[in-house]
Amino acid sequence: MYAELSAAAQTAFASVASAALSAESARSIAAAPGGFATKAVHGQRYWYHQIRQPDGRLLQTYLGKATPELDALVAQHKDPTAAAAREHLRRLAQAALALGCDEVIPRHAMVIQRLHDHGFFRVGGVLLGTHCFLAYQNMFGVRWTLGTTTVDLDFAHSGRNLSLALPDRVDTHAAIESLRMGFVPNADRSTYKKADEPDFDLDFLTALRRTGDAPVHVEALNVTLQPLRFLEFSMEAAAPAVLLSRRGPIVVNMPPAERYAVHKLLVCGERPAAQRTKALKDVAQAATLVDYLGTHDPEALAAAWADLQSRGPGWRKRAAQGVAMLRRQYPALEAAVLLA
Template sequence: MNHYTSLSLSAQTAYAQLLDAAQALELARSVANLRGSFASKTVKGNVYWYFQYTELSGRLRQFYVGPDSPQVRELIAQHGDGRPTAALEPLSRSAIALGCAPVLVPHFRVIRRLSDYGFFRAGGVLVGTHAFLAFGNMLGVSWGDTSRTQDVDFAHAGKQLAIALPANIEIDTPAAIDSLKMGFLPLGSSDGKVGGTWLSPRDPDFQLDFITPQHRGGKPYRHAQLGITLQPLKFMEYLLQDVQQAVLFCTDGAVVVNVPHPLRYAMHKLIVAGERGATRAAKSNKDLRQSAALFAYYQQGSDWAAREAWSDLLSRGPGWKTRALRGLTAVDKLAPELAVRGWLESANQEQGR
């Protein structure tokens, strides 16, 4: 099975240029007219940068800039120097022409509008198949499985403050969605307030979902800063650690988003696939194919990283281990050429000791 093909050096360069330009534009739009300073914070061993400023009311505010990297540090160094940023539309079209994967236009408009309202600066993370699409461009590959989804999935750490991106910005998520004039209608939550799912009557398959890690009690979590109720899902906390930045784009332009780490995404899909019932076999198979594609990529150059991530997953407790083994067994049947059986055998040997 051909899980992916490498993008040309020109395509990879075009993506890198688009990411730099989009990050520069986002930073300029966010802080150009504000007096403040940059600061870093270490969360779970990872360093993140944020910008903090004082409102006229005297209240201290801060929003997320990005994970520590040479590119982010360069953007911080350039802050306030007045450098113009390149137009994103031509760069986006160039990246697409060279082979990078674009987002469907209606989906892009939703994601960009939430970005305009500050959703990603408030710690929001794009998850699901759109994150998987972003991974291909990030890693310089084109996925063999080009299946699309009509769901657009967003996550936020919610009560899990230990993994939350540093931010205390407040946004009106329902207003952002309403402003699109695309006809989305919210499903009500049990408390009678706006829930975490929006549906499009024009296209019943076009759905927006807002999710969060499951906390004690397992009830939907009303997030005052976002203005919505988040649906809790088990094991989400694993996915929202070590968040990365990527750029999504279509012919209309580009937008910087937060996405999970690709390896955490692959491992999380093993867990999720084992949780889905028989009635959701199609979605489970998609999860497994995405996990297999990422494993195939990391086996070519960073097999040690995949093995370390696998060992970390097994160490999280019996429930995690049982589901992870179930998911990996399914991947082994789906893509035996990946030779993940060695992981299964080593895990079984440790279990038998």
């Protein structure tokens, strides 16, 4: 269900991923979109970060009294070496793409990059869905042969434990509006639709809680999250990962592949009959990852499966339905014996 990428492609991706993750770990307020300004109050200078909102308003965030340390940090915002570093990352990404690595299509990359720039992933946002499945290709040095069609972009957040850096409010709605791509939110702003691309939706999700499945508005993110059953299984162990676009790498948070695979088996049985095509795609992606992990990391796959099995009879029942569907669709998949 997969083919190996060339050694050169694998090496190129390893280089750009390492460089991008290193750059991300060193990000500070100096890397924030927008600019910086000072105000004088009673003879003292105070720093503010400022960014223009889509409606034209200037949003300012107080940083603190000017100090040599803060002055130096803000000075990095105009440091030409920062622009050179970004250009280096872009060239590394393009070299990896030229060698056969998978890329995020430009219009999707624009959305993901904008949310990244506005801090969505730095405060716990998670990328979900087929874009994760596609990203695993570069991480594993392979090319999938099944389940790669995607249109929607799925994002998630727990909605809890927000520890916000700069800016102190991640305005997700403003980030989407600033793209000027024609996205229109539904009534509760948990989904954004594009009139000229009916299948290109942006969905914002969270795990289902005891309070029910009513949409949850998170003021600190200025977004509404639609609760979904079982979503916590993927979100619990999300970690930084690197996507490739023509304009450079994008660092996001994603579920590990083994949990993604098991989660797909868990939810495919929940799809109504009208969504059979999506259920088949769920199973195709699960089968592909089971095929790969069964050879390269069976321990991780077995651990994820054991975790799911420990969560109760409802989880086990649905997972068993997913495995049964997997075996019907892919009877030759030997690695499916790990799901027992």
